[in-house]
Amino acid sequence: MMSKGVAAIGECMLELSGQNGPDWRLGFAGDTFNTLWALAALTGGPATYVSAFGDDPFSQRQIEFFAENGIGIGASPVIIGARPGLYAITLDGAERSFTYWRSDSAARQLASDATALAKSMENQSLVYFSGITLAILDREARKTLLSAISNARAAGSQVAFDPNYRPRLWPERETAQVAIAEALAVSDIALPTFPDEQMLHGDRTPEDTAERIGRSVREVVVKNGELPALVSVGADGQEVAAIHVAKPVDTTGAGDSFNGGYLAARLAGLAPADAARRAHRVASRVVQVRGALAPFEMLREAFDE
Template identity: 30%
Template sequence: MRIKTDITALGELLIDFTPAGVSQQGMRLFEQNPGGAPANLLAAAAKFGRKTAFIGKVGKDMHGDFLKETLIRAGINTDNLIQDEKYFTTLAFVSLKENGEREFAFARKPGADTNLCMKEIDPEILENTRVFHVGSLSLTDDPSRTATYEAINIARNSGAVISYDPNYRAALWSDPETAQLRMQSLIPYVDMMKISDEETSLLTPYQDPEEAIQYLLRQGVHLVAVTLGRDGALIGNENGIVKAEGFSSHAVDTTGAGDSFWGGFLASYLQEETSPEHLTRAQMIQFGRVGNAVASLCVERRGGISAIPEMEEIEERLRG
């Protein structure tokens, strides 16, 4: 019998090429940073000692090798990370603004991540995890779209809590309408959901974060968090909506901020033997504060996985 995993995530694993100054000839330099929202989340949760596992596909190439090695160093189980010689590892080129916000250009036509098939997924991993997490980028194309739905059904039927972070990337969708339809299609199947304040109107009929939370709770989601950048996060369940205040930091690169927030939140949630809808207001504030501390440290460095802070740093920020 497989030892139960705390958090298993399915989705994209890719390289973020992040600006790193200019060469002597004045040409822009890019830093090879391992990333992908589900992997960022697992890396954050692993810092808390959580047992994590990744399901996905990369190329059998130099980038895929680098990503697999990175996950192993981060303490993430890679038994179901497929390396496929037929497809190239997805690449993202990131442009950073002065405030650390990003714009993306993707090399993914198709990328290895969208070619994950259900027959390549070990159902035992899905049947033996406490939380199963997905994003929406695996929904852009088949076969990964079908695999995502089928994997959710297996995990859900096995008693896992289903976690969802849409993580909208306009450049990877044919049009906003398709993105909206597919991102919303997962809502009936999830227990916990994290969105940014920029995604509220895509996932709900409302732009206001509180109204968006109330709407998603009415749709059957048991706990919803809306991240507000440096202002922290709003979190709600059947016990009401609370605000977890943020931490001040000097943002260099916001890549992975939301992922690391949710990784910290889920890792904290798993300390409690309770369901998402029964978390108290105090617990939601406490876990949100932990997530905010992780995110506030993450944005002070470039990259996704490589920017995840150590536990000592997180504890120090929480004390401050």
């Protein structure tokens, strides 16, 4: 149990998943929320989702769902007339594709109140955000966000960042490169995914990714799907094998839950390579359920086994 909490910043959307004929399941998910979900399950301490919310029934139900699972929203603003984004998961076997409706989501205003944003990050052991968090904000809002994160770091919070590059969310690649570099400059732990970094920077190998990001961030974990993760701390690098799941059900949220498992293990004092092993176990459970969120107990069992 931690005396301080953990906070994640970003956009939690309505999720339509589990298509079997005409029936869909409505849930709540989004990259940083998926990671916070795992952190909340595995740390046992306070968890805060920092965003902005609408005043519609779906937003109200979203906030209630958070509370039912021990997750607060801090000082996040409620925007009159706004509503959450929506995405649908379409499956081909276990592989998924997404359709989004998010251009006017409330979360795009998460940095509209700098004072509230800073308050939500007070007294946190860990602050986590992603490249998607950056991508949904305009330039001035990104500046406000990074300033608040830098101040939280100066006050004692660890900062973790997943570049999570999604080309469709950025006007051009160069804008993403600049924004992500600025985010890395205020981070203690980086959790990139190698195929994303290939698209964004043309990296040839995970080692290239770790070396480049390692110039800004001392602790780097390069995820690579079912291939080993590369854990790089300073000049030391180590591969940690993934866990093969013979018949995955849905790979949505696997990388996000890896991040949550890794960060929970690091907060508990485990060494980086050991934390990556725990993270792989957590991710291997998530791909065995529909949607991005596995039950807390399932995540805890994987983490502790």
